[in-house]
Amino acid sequence: MPDLIGYLGPAGTYTEQAALLYAPDAVLEPYPTISAVGSAVAEDELDSGVVPIENSLEGSVTFTLDLLIAQSGLSIRNEIVIPIDHYLVAPPGVSAETVEVIYSHPQALAQCRDYLGENFPTVAREASLSTVAAVIDMQASRVPAAAICPQRATEIYDVQILAQSIQDNSANQTRFVALAHEDHPPTGHDRTSICFAFAVDRPGSLYRAIGEFAERNINLVKIESRPTKQELGRYIFLIDCDGHREEPEIEAALQGLREFADVFKILGSYPHWEPPGR
Amino acid sequence: MPDLIGYLGPAGTYTEQAALLYAPDAVLEPYPTISAVGSAVAEDELDSGVVPIENSLEGSVTFTLDLLIAQSGLSIRNEIVIPIDHYLVAPPGVSAETVEVIYSHPQALAQCRDYLGENFPTVAREASLSTVAAVIDMQASRVPAAAICPQRATEIYDVQILAQSIQDNSANQTRFVALAHEDHPPTGHDRTSICFAFAVDRPGSLYRAIGEFAERNINLVKIESRPTKQELGRYIFLIDCDGHREEPEIEAALQGLREFADVFKILGSYPHWEPPGR
Numbered sequence: 094m095p096d097l098i099g100y101l102g103p104a105g106t107y108t109e110q111a112a113l114l115y116a117p118d119a120v121l122e123p124y125p126t127i128s129a130v131g132s133a134v135a136e137d138e139l140d141s142g143v144v145p146i147e148n149s150l151e152g153s154v155t156f157t158l159d160l161l162i163a164q165s166g167l168s169i170r171n172e173i174v175i176p177i178d179h180y181l182v183a184p185p186g187v188s189a190e191t192v193e194v195i196y197s198h199p200q201a202l203a204q205c206r207d208y209l210g211e212n213f214p215t216v217a218r219e220a221s222l223s224t225v226a227a228v229i230d231m232q233a234s235r236v237p238a239a240a241i242c243p244q245r246a247t248e249i250y251d252v253q254i255l256a257q258s259i260q261d262n263s264a265n266q267t268r269f270v271a272l273a274h275e276d277h278p279p280t281g282h283d284r285t286s287i288c289f290a291f292a293v294d295r296p297g298s299l300y301r302a303i304g305e306f307a308e309r310n311i312n313l314v315k316i317e318s319r320p321t322k323q324e325l326g327r328y329i330f331l332i333d334c335d336g337h338r339e340e341p342e343i344e345a346a347l348q349g350l351r352e353f354a355d356v357f358k359i360l361g362s363y364p365h366w367e368p369p370g371r
Numbered sequence: 372m373p374d375l376i377g378y379l380g381p382a383g384t385y386t387e388q389a390a391l392l393y394a395p396d397a398v399l400e401p402y403p404t405i406s407a408v409g410s411a412v413a414e415d416e417l418d419s420g421v422v423p424i425e426n427s428l429e430g431s432v433t434f435t436l437d438l439l440i441a442q443s444g445l446s447i448r449n450e451i452v453i454p455i456d457h458y459l460v461a462p463p464g465v466s467a468e469t470v471e472v473i474y475s476h477p478q479a480l481a482q483c484r485d486y487l488g489e490n491f492p493t494v495a496r497e498a499s500l501s502t503v504a505a506v507i508d509m510q511a512s513r514v515p516a517a518a519i520c521p522q523r524a525t526e527i528y529d530v531q532i533l534a535q536s537i538q539d540n541s542a543n544q545t546r547f548v549a550l551a552h553e554d555h556p557p558t559g560h561d562r563t564s565i566c567f568a569f570a571v572d573r574p575g576s577l578y579r580a581i582g583e584f585a586e587r588n589i590n591l592v593k594i595e596s597r598p599t600k601q602e603l604g605r606y607i608f609l610i611d612c613d614g615h616r617e618e619p620e621i622e623a624a625l626q627g628l629r630e631f632a633d634v635f636k637i638l639g640s641y642p643h644w645e646p647p648g649r
Contacts, residue, residue, distance in 0.1 A: 149603040152433050152596075174603060199477075199500065220498045222477065266603045299594065300578070300585030307578030314604060316577065318430075318593050325427040325452060325544045326592060 095120050098271075099130045099142040105225040105246035111173045111269040112143040113245075114369070127156045128164075134272045135166035141273040143173065149266045151200060157270070158319055161360045162288050162329055169286055169361030171271035174368070179205055179224075179260045182252035183239045184232060189255050194219055194234060196227040197241035205241055207261040228252060268366070276338075276361035283337035284314065284365050287347065290321065290329040290356035298353075299330065305349040306334055309342045329356065337362040373398050376549075377408045377420040383503040383524035389451045389547040390421040391523075392647070405434045406442075412550045413444035419551040421451070427544045429478060435548070436597050439638045440566050440607055447564055447639030449549040452646070457483055457502075457538045460530035461517045462510060467533050472497055472512060474505040475519035483519055485539040506530060546644070554616075554639035561615035562592065562643050565625065568599065568607040568634035576631075577608065583627040584612055587620045607634065615640040 100112040102123020112121050122139070124130045130142035146157045161167065179201055183192060194217045195202070195209065202209070202218050209218070221227035224242045228250050231240035239255060247254055277283070291298045306313055312335040318328040336343040338359055351357045378390040380401020390399050400417070402408045408420035424435045439445065457479055461470060472495045473480070473487065480487070480496050487496065499505035502520045506528050509518035517533060525532055555561070569576045584591055590613040596606035614621040616637055629635045 147598075147603070149598050150600050152598050155430050199498075220477075220500045222498045262600060264601055264603075268603060294590065294592075296588050296590040297585040299591055300581045303578045303581055307575040310574045312572065312574040313577055314572075315596050315606060316594060316608070318595055320425075320427050320430050322428050322540060323542055325425070325542075325546060328593060330594070 096140040097122060099124050099133050099139040101127055101130055101144050103223070103225045105228070105243060105249045106223060107175065107177060107243050107245070107267055108143055108145055108269060110243060110245045111145075111175050111267070114175060115143060115171060115173045115269075115271055127154070128160055131160045131164045131167055131272060134274070135164055137274070141170060141271045143269050143271050145267050146270045147268040148177070149264055150204065150262055153317060155319065158317065158331060161286075162319065162358070166274060167272050168274065168276040169270045169363050170273040170275065170277050171363050172284070172366045173269040173271065174266055174366045175269070177204070177260065177265040177267050178244055178258050179241050180244055180247055180254055181239055181241055181256040181259050182228065182231070182247055183237075183255050185251060185253050187237045187239070189239070191237040192216055192239045193236040194238045195241065196221045196230040196234070196238060198222070198224050198227065201227075201241045204260045204262070204265060208259040277363040279337040279339050279362070280364045282365050283362050284333055285336060285338050285343060285362040286331065286333050286360040287350075288329050288331045288356070288358050288360060289350060289354040292355040294327070302330070302350055302354065305346040306332075309346050311336055311342060311346055331360075374418040375400060377402050377411050377417040379405055379408055379422050381501070381503045383506070383521060383527045384501060385453065385455060385521050385523070385545055386421055386423055386547060388521060388523045389423075389453050389545070392453060393421060393449060393451045393547075393549055405432070406438055409438045409442045409445055409550060412552070413442055415552070419448060419549045421547050421549050423545050424548045425546040426455070427542055428482065428540055431595060433597065436595065436609060439564075440597065440609075440636070444552060445550050446552065446554040447548045447641050448551040448553065448555050449641050450562070450644045451547040451549065452544055452644045453547070455482070455538065455543040455545050456522055456536050457519050458522055458525055458532055459517055459519055459534040459537050460506065460509070460525055461515075461533050463529060463531050465515045465517070467517070469515040470494055470517045471514040472516045473519065474499045474508040474512070474516060476500070476502050476505065479505075479519045482538045482540070482543060486537040548641075555641040557615040557617050557640070558642045560643050561640050562611055563614060563616050563621060563640040564609065564611045564638040565628075566607050566609045566634070566636050566638060567628060567632040570633040572605070580608070580628055580632065583624040584610075587624050589614060589620060589624055609638075
């Protein structure tokens with residue numbers, strides 16, 4: 094039986110593109126929110142679930158970080174990285190010159206700011222809840238409208254493509270994670286994500302935490318703070334490091350940190366993404 | 372002559388509330404974007420500019436972090452913290468029972484998810500570009516509509532208040548910064564924000580950086596990574612620490628870090644916020 098993979102929908106999003114790349118033979122099922130994907134994985138309704146975690150321009154997808162911190166029964170099993178390539182589309186028969194409003198998610202509008210400023214300086218921009226909702230908002234518009242959406246949406250909806258690759262910065266990539274009950278066995282080129290927190294704000298706690306990795310010459314890829322949501326100025330730290338949690342040096346660093354942190358959780362070890370065909 | 376203070380507009384936002392609290396006697400001028408506020412301060416059009424930098428539930432406002440990293444001639448001179456208190460409003464004469472759609476910024480909709488689920492389970496939610504744009508979208512709606520907005524917006528627009536304090540988590544606060552050419556002289560209860568980066572990813576660089584503070588017993592309040600926007604997986608680190616950059620221990624730590632980081636910038640030293648009347 095093919096795997097059942099959930100993803101942050103609707104169909105046509107960059108997340109669906111990532112899920113198709115991750116599991117081309119699986120049955121894919123869209124979910125309305127990141128936390129709905131997480132719950133469905135935790136409750137065993139899915140083999141795994143694909144959600145965005147980080148964009149090279151915008152930074153972390155904080156909903157996903159907060160889900161990983163809070164939800165039990167959930168590990169990162171894989172990562173998937175895809176380029177973000179924005180398309181400008183309109184309903185069939187609507188020409189670029191007549192467009193009076195352009196819909197998209199505020200992040201996509203922001204990522205195409207230079208392009209829109211040059212080509213559509215006087216056209217209104219309207220926020221949609223996603224880059225696919227933008228296509229639906231465009232279709233429902235009473236005035237001639239366009240939308241910024243992923244390539245995948247142009248395959249699903251009846252639209253004409255006015256322009257492609259309209260993002261201002263070509264180094265625009267998004268990293269997705271496949272969530273599952275269990276993380277991934279070691280492959281030799283892995284990464285590990287953890288989170289931890291201290292009950293009391295003491296100078297040096299974070300230094301000691303990072304020291305567990307530095308002393309063992311383990312490379313830290315990323316460090317991030319997330320609010321505890323109890324008080325402004327109190328944080329949970331997230332670290333991504335090179336290596337798998339079953340490798341002896343990594344295991345020792347994690348054990349060292351676990352002993353003095355007040356909150357400690359391994360979010361998963363998983364193979365570092367390699368583009369297909371490499 | 373009163374100070375001229377810019378803020379992220381439009382009038383009626385939480386940022387205007389913060390600017391009013393920060394400078395009650397100043398002339399306030401709304402700007403359309405965070406970067407427009409930054410440019411106006413850098414180009415000397417304003418005495419200072421107020422923008423949001425961090426929310427206790429959502430985390431950092433990444434636009435503001437990226438502005439501080441990239442824009443020269445800009446320092447953090449003050450911080451202001453205000454509670455976020457969401458109001459549900461409707462046009463005069465529209466009753467809660469007849470509302471068919473609720474507008475707000477996606478973050479405000481998310482922060483009132485439980486309240487909306489209980490009280491308006493079947494009502495559509497629509498994204499607006501800000502909590503004030505939501506009021507305007509509501510007024511233009513063809514069907515009976517409501518909006519989630521700040522208290523300040525209820526003073527400016529002709530609306531009736533259906534409910535107040537509808538946010539799910541009462542520990543919802545936003546921290547704003549007042550940007551100016553110069554940061555603040557020492558007051559004895561200050562904080563300092565810096566950013567730094569390393570050209571090469573070497574195990575231990577970040578450890579050594581944090582060590583400059585830990586060795587001197589300086590408390591790190593926050594650490595954050597922002598993407599360099601050149602390549603996924605390369606970061607600029609931001610640190611907030613207790614103390615003023617002119618205090619000898621802080622000065623020594625910053626000097627130590629400056630010597631081995633490839634990018635280093637002091638974003639400012641400023642008094643730690645105390646609510647008025649304390």
